[in-house]
Amino acid sequence: MSRLISILSTEHGRLRREERDIDKRDLQKALKYGTREKNFKGRWKIEYDGVIFIVNESMTYEVTAFPSPLALASVDVDEMIEHNRTRHLLLLKPELCTSHTILVVDNSGSMTTHDINLHRDRQVAAYSVTALEFVAEQLFKQTATNSDIVTLIEFDKIAREVITKEPITWELYNRLLSRRDRRGFVARQGESLNDILHGNSNYLPALEAADKALNYINHDRCALSLLFLSDGAPTDAQTLNLTPMAANNEMAEKINGMAQNFKEKLNIQMIAFGSSYQDFSVLENLVDAALSANSGTKAEFTYCDKVADKIGSAVSNLVSSTTETRTQLLQSDRNKTRTKRSVEMESDLNTKWNYYKIVDHNFYDRRCNSFRYHAGLPPGAVLGGEISHSNENRKPPPFLVMNRHPCGKGAERLAFRCHLSRSQYGEHFVFNEMVAKETNLVERPDDNVKFHEDFCKSQDLAGYLAGEFNMRTAALPWYHKDKTPNIFFLPCSILILDDPQWLGRGVLVEKKLNTEKYGWRKYNDNAGGVNGKYYHAPLDLEREFAKIRLTEQNSMGNIIEEGSEDSSDNEDSSDNEDQSDDESIISTSESTSNSSDDLDPTYYIQAFTHFTYLFTNKQVMVCDLQGVFNTDMVPPVFELTDPAIHYKSKRDNKKVFGRTDLGREGMDLFFKTHKCNQVCKVMQLTRKNNDWKKKWRNYVR
Numbered sequence: 084m085s086r087l088i089s090i091l092s093t094e095h096g097r098l099r100r101e102e103r104d105i106d107k108r109d110l111q112k113a114l115k116y117g118t119r120e121k122n123f124k125g126r127w128k129i130e131y132d133g134v135i136f137i138v139n140e141s142m143t144y145e146v147t148a149f150p151s152p153l154a155l156a157s158v159d160v161d162e163m164i165e166h167n168r169t170r171h172l173l174l175l176k177p178e179l180c181t182s183h184t185i186l187v188v189d190n191s192g193s194m195t196t197h198d199i200n201l202h203r204d205r206q207v208a209a210y211s212v213t214a215l216e217f218v219a220e221q222l223f224k225q226t227a228t229n230s231d232i233v234t235l236i237e238f239d240k241i242a243r244e245v246i247t248k249e250p251i252t253w254e255l256y257n258r259l260l261s262r263r264d265r266r267g268f269v270a271r272q273g274e275s276l277n278d279i280l281h282g283n284s285n286y287l288p289a290l291e292a293a294d295k296a297l298n299y300i301n302h303d304r305c306a307l308s309l310l311f312l313s314d315g316a317p318t319d320a321q322t323l324n325l326t327p328m329a330a331n332n333e334m335a336e337k338i339n340g341m342a343q344n345f346k347e348k349l350n351i352q353m354i355a356f357g358s359s360y361q362d363f364s365v366l367e368n369l370v371d372a373a374l375s376a377n378s379g380t381k382a383e384f385t386y387c388d389k390v391a392d393k394i395g396s397a398v399s400n401l402v403s404s405t406t407e408t409r410t411q412l413l414q415s416d417r418n419k420t421r422t423k424r425s426v427e428m429e430s431d432l433n434t435k436w437n438y439y440k441i442v443d444h445n446f447y448d449r450r451c452n453s454f455r456y457h458a459g460l461p462p463g464a465v466l467g468g469e470i471s472h473s474n475e476n477r478k479p480p481p482f483l484v485m486n487r488h489p490c491g492k493g494a495e496r497l498a499f500r501c502h503l504s505r506s507q508y509g510e511h512f513v514f515n516e517m518v519a520k521e522t523n524l525v526e527r528p529d530d531n532v533k534f535h536e537d538f539c540k541s542q543d544l545a546g547y548l549a550g551e552f553n554m555r556t557a558a559l560p561w562y563h564k565d566k567t568p569n570i571f572f573l574p575c576s577i578l579i580l581d582d583p584q585w586l587g588r589g590v591l592v593e594k595k596l597n598t599e600k601y602g603w604r605k606y607n608d609n610a611g612g613v614n615g616k617y618y619h620a621p622l623d624l625e626r627e628f629a630k631i632r633l634t635e636q637n638s639m640g641n642i643i644e645e646g647s648e649d650s651s652d653n654e655d656s657s658d659n660e661d662q663s664d665d666e667s668i669i670s671t672s673e674s675t676s677n678s679s680d681d682l683d684p685t686y687y688i689q690a691f692t693h694f695t696y697l698f699t700n701k702q703v704m705v706c707d708l709q710g711v712f713n714t715d716m717v718p719p720v721f722e723l724t725d726p727a728i729h730y731k732s733k734r735d736n737k738k739v740f741g742r743t744d745l746g747r748e749g750m751d752l753f754f755k756t757h758k759c760n761q762v763c764k765v766m767q768l769t770r771k772n773n774d775w776k777k778k779w780r781n782y783v784r
Contacts, residue, residue, distance in 0.1 A: 347379030611752035620755035
């Protein structure tokens with residue numbers, strides 16, 4: 084035994100231990116307590132406490148040492164079935180995919196080189212780190228669900244798709260780890276030389292395979308990512324009998340075309356690892372080629388040297404970019420051009436006013452569903468009390484004064500501080516300060532009045548539903564007329580301005596909220612976000628398969644007649660789709676209380692969105708609720724603006740209420756994250772309102 088403890092390490096073994104943070108005492112313990120098996124050329128393989136040592140036949144010196152391979156995750160039969168069912172569902176309905184990542188991993192002979200610390204070789208490092216950082220980390224943090232899928236492409240001389248559209252689960256984690264090269268030392272020893280002789284590291288076939296895989300799922304709400312890992316320069320020029328420049332140009336054209344095709348949906352991460360003397364300029368040039376498309380594609384090159392941790396950081400960066408893109412795609416409509424105006428925001432140093440003569444003032448009349456001339460003041464100028472003499476109200480001021488620079492910027496609109504003025508010169512401002520809103524999109528100025536009209540209609544409908552909700556809160560057991568919050572949407576109107584540089588310029592004006600005192604808050608959004616956070620909920624497999632069965636039954640039985648009306652005069656055939664929206668969700672609610680002392684005021688906001696859906700017989704949902712909670716008013720009031728409305732159309736009409744109207748998909752996104760609270764429970768939001776059938780048509784002519 085003393086002979087084993089005093090074993091002499093070779094210089095190679097000592098270096099490996101230092102690189103891999105393996106102490107000599109680990110070797111001594113391994114010789115004493117580890118498991119042994121015969122290895123190549125009579126050597127011994129000894130494994131102990133997650134470390135593998137290779138020693139000579141007589142166990143007198145160490146040859147090398149490296150950590151044991153990552154163990155597979157424990158996946159039972161039920162999890163395997165769930166994984167396969169999810170994959171089957173996503174193949175049937177690729178529109179349910181929220182992200183698709185293509186992993187492209189160099190599998191050429193040079194990947195068997197033993198120079199990556201903490202791993203046996205480069206190939207093992209690539210798969211181990213990807214499995215850990217891309218799959219396991221996302222599952223632990225719940226940033227990925229079964230609607231996010233992965234395709235794996237390996238390449239050497241040719242490219243092979245070895246994992247196809249698999250959902251991110253622990254089964255995928257195991258399948259990635261199973262791709263690690265398990266060949267013995269002799270079988271792998273000559274691979275690097277084989278690369279040099281036969282050109283076995285071709286990028287172009289890998290890029291073409293990746294492009295094909297990305298095109299398989301190319302809908303507007305699926306984030307796309309390309310992770311390309313390689314340890315050296317490509318050999319395409321040798322294989323294709325081209326000059327290196329010609330081969331590189333072909334690759335650059337390919338990835339530039341991908342960037343132009345997939346635009347802002349695509350994220351690219353090029354990872355180079357290995358010896359510093361290797362030429363990685365082609366990978367850098369591919370990133371430049373993708374960025375040169377100016378299409379919104381994000382691309383990054385990362386050189387990781389021979390450090391596995393740097394590979395992990397690069398993978399994590401791609402995960403972050405993909406998550407951000409996925410959320411943005413859910414919150415916006417990519418079919419519209421999103422070219423933003425270049426603006427400088429307002430500050431204390433650049434407060435400058437522009438004066439415009441008011442040509443027309445239009446106000447939405449719900450009774451006739453049209454815009455009419457309004458001779459009075461904009462409602463935003465008088466809400467909250469007047470700040471000038473009462474006789475000023477006899478004749479509206481003829482000028483609008485707008486700050487030259489916006490004070491706020493949203494996805495679609497810019498907000499400017501503004502005042503009414505009696506004079507075209509000097510700060511003769513009257514009435515309350517307002518906010519003037521106009522489009523933030525370069526391509527929309529010509530139809531900006533129609534742009535504002537859509538917002539006015541949505542805000543008016545939201546205000547009507549808020550009134551219905553407020554009346555029903557009086558039935559709550561803890562209701563107090565001075566304490567129970569009300570929900571209020573700011574009334575707005577459209578001013579047409581005389582601007583020589585912008586003919587027909589219109590702005591939507593409304594009250595300026597006191598964000599300095601109460602703070603601005605987004606309580607929910609149109610894509611399932613709650614209180615500024617987006618929760619990426621997994622697919623409900625049972626519900627989705629039920630939808631497929633229902634669609635097949637309807638198709639076979641011709642149940643839904645062609646040309647049926649959008650209104651709810653006909654029974655909503657989608658009720659079976661929404662079982663989880665009502666009773667099943669309410670069953671998860673918190674216990675009912677007769678006291679509002681500890682009740683979070685935002686419960687009313689979330690219950691309001693749920694209320695609008697059920698009050699309108701599942702036709703309409705008001706969300707994207709944002710504004711301030713004015714606690715100085717009695718009762719306190721949520722003053723809200725810029726809502727989004729989802730409309731469920733039987734004809735599957737899109738964007739009935741503008742770009743933020745996601746229809747049935749938006750409603751599903753809300754219920755994926757909504758948890759009913761005491762307000763939902765006590766208001767019994769499972770009941771339908773039959774009167775709405777008579778009123779609904781007034782709002783969607």
